[in-house]
Amino acid sequence: MKIYISGPISNDKDASFKFKKAEIYLRESGYDPVNPELIPFPKFNQPDFGEDGVWKYFMHQAIQKMMECEHIYMLKGWTESRGARIEWDLARQLGMIIHYEDNPEL
Numbered sequence: 001m002k003i004y005i006s007g008p009i010s011n012d013k014d015a016s017f018k019f020k021k022a023e024i025y026l027r028e029s030g031y032d033p034v035n036p037e038l039i040p041f042p043k044f045n046q047p048d049f050g051e052d053g054v055w056k057y058f059m060h061q062a063i064q065k066m067m068e069c070e071h072i073y074m075l076k077g078w079t080e081s082r083g084a085r086i087e088w089d090l091a092r093q094l095g096m097i098i099h100y101e102d103n104p105e106l
Contacts (some may be wrong), residue, residue, distance in 0.1 A: 009037055036074070073099045
């Protein structure tokens, strides 16, 4: 089963480590983890694309990946992330099974 990893990325210097650690844990637990932290950073040709435009680009890509999953895994600190809160709300509305790093019960 595919499981999407959700949590703070933009303002967390340890995001790569945290997402990779979750990816390993979930794989060892029998899931097929989808790690949005691995979305490649493209070259943006527009000089005024801005930080908000970059965030929107990554959210679009992440939600596409999330829609391929049956489960979502919320990393600690997810409530402090605008993107993770959006992903949690979408997952809840779609009836996805939601797991929390604080209470994993996988």
